[in-house]
Amino acid sequence: MKVYLDNAATTRLDPRVLAKMKPYLTDKYANASAIYFPGQQAFLDLRQAKKTVAKILHGEPDNVIFTSGATESNNFIIKGVARANRDTARNKIIISAIEHPCVREAADELKHEGFKVEIVPVNQEGIVEPAALEKLLDKKTILVSVMAVNNEIGTVQDIAALAAIAHRHGAYFHTDAVQAVPYLNLDIQKMAIDFLSLSAHKFYGPKGVGLAYINRKIKIRPLLAGGGQEDGYRSGTYNLPGIVGLAAALELAYRERGVYLKKVRSLRDYLWKKIQKEVPEVRVNGSLTRRSPANLNVMFGYVEGEAILIDLSSKGVCVSTGSACSAADLKSSYVLRSIGLKDHFLNSNIRFSLGRFNTKAEIDYTVNHLRNTVKRLRSFSPIK
Numbered sequence: 001m002k003v004y005l006d007n008a009a010t011t012r013l014d015p016r017v018l019a020k021m022k023p024y025l026t027d028k029y030a031n032a033s034a035i036y037f038p039g040q041q042a043f044l045d046l047r048q049a050k051k052t053v054a055k056i057l058h059g060e061p062d063n064v065i066f067t068s069g070a071t072e073s074n075n076f077i078i079k080g081v082a083r084a085n086r087d088t089a090r091n092k093i094i095i096s097a098i099e100h101p102c103v104r105e106a107a108d109e110l111k112h113e114g115f116k117v118e119i120v121p122v123n124q125e126g127i128v129e130p131a132a133l134e135k136l137l138d139k140k141t142i143l144v145s146v147m148a149v150n151n152e153i154g155t156v157q158d159i160a161a162l163a164a165i166a167h168r169h170g171a172y173f174h175t176d177a178v179q180a181v182p183y184l185n186l187d188i189q190k191m192a193i194d195f196l197s198l199s200a201h202k203f204y205g206p207k208g209v210g211l212a213y214i215n216r217k218i219k220i221r222p223l224l225a226g227g228g229q230e231d232g233y234r235s236g237t238y239n240l241p242g243i244v245g246l247a248a249a250l251e252l253a254y255r256e257r258g259v260y261l262k263k264v265r266s267l268r269d270y271l272w273k274k275i276q277k278e279v280p281e282v283r284v285n286g287s288l289t290r291r292s293p294a295n296l297n298v299m300f301g302y303v304e305g306e307a308i309l310i311d312l313s314s315k316g317v318c319v320s321t322g323s324a325c326s327a328a329d330l331k332s333s334y335v336l337r338s339i340g341l342k343d344h345f346l347n348s349n350i351r352f353s354l355g356r357f358n359t360k361a362e363i364d365y366t367v368n369h370l371r372n373t374v375k376r377l378r379s380f381s382p383i384k
């Protein structure tokens with residue numbers, strides 16, 4: 001049996017999304033910046049994709065800037081807002097301790113340009129407490145960036161509350177919402193978010209396309225110089241197949257949200273109950289209540305997560321030890337460290353991330369092998 005439980009790393013392209021993209025990969029190939037008729041038609045389709053996205057996010061079509069994915073969106077927003085709004089009185093940004101590496105590294109690069117970067121901690125559940133953010137904010141703060149849902153432990157932040165605090169201190173607010181679709185109702189107006197990032201391949205859309213939602217009233221410097229597409233905010237030929245695919249995938253994700261959430265939550269809860277029943281000495285990492293229904297991150301005492309992962313892979317089961325980006329990097333997880341996991345537990349964790357296509361039979365198959373794998377690995381573990 002093949003079981004894919006790494007939907008937080010990427011998802012399978014929905015065939016309905018592929019069908020919407022196909023004409024733009026074949027007949028409708030005109031450049032959306034061209035003046036002749038097919039080009040104008042392509043531009044109208046681009047506008048329609050922006051309208052679709054803006055309606056779902058409760059935002060303005062003009063504020064939707066398509067990118068190559070959330071890595072680019074996060075770099076564009078963090079560097080662009082910091083650089084454009086810097087002056088002698090404002091030179092600081094704040095990010096949370098559990099941001100994705102593309103936020104952390106973008107902030108790190110800003111340090112070399114003389115910006116001050118402060119890290120707001122999370123509590124043991126993986127939550128940014130409003131009081132902790134309030135403590136770091138001052139008149140020098142340009143931007144606060146806190147992710148909506150964490151990619152490793154699935155914890156959900158109170159974005160509206162954090163955005164309100166940032167605004168009270170005159171700072172702008174960005175959220176990396178990559179893992180939030182369709183779990184959170186991403187209402188930009190209600191949440192009062194200035195900037196938001198998404199990647200289509202996390203919600204059954206194509207890879208290599210994402211968006212940066214920006215507030216055009218706030219100054220932002222482009223990341224890419226070139227032909228001036230997206231009103232100069234993001235140069236580069238419009239990736240129309242990807243853009244159409246992103247809009248279609250986002251629309252489907254929210255249209256089918258109710259059924260999807262119910263299914264994923266019940267499978268995740270079933271998985272956790274079954275693991276607790278079949279495997280001793282396990283613990284869930286992060287909050288169980290303020291958590292994406294698709295995520296389960298479990299600590300298996302006295303065994304290496306990598307060893308579990310490789311063993312499960314040989315049985316056809318795909319899981320992860322954390323974020324996909326850290327698969328080639330065996331350093332232990334800073335996310336798990338930040339919620340207080342002790343050194344000897346840091347490498348004993350597995351992330352299961354469920355999705356639309358998983359079944360109960362797959363969960364049974366996975367736990368069956370997991371039980372045997374953990375038992376076998378523990379039998380020759382020197383610790384314990």
Ligand SMILES: Cc1ncc(COP(=O)(O)O)c(C=O)c1O
Binds near residue numbers: 102150151
């Ligand atoms: C929370 C979060 N932010 C950003 C990214 C980067 O997205 P992409 O690789 O599509 O650019 C990821 C991908 O794993 C993510 O999980």
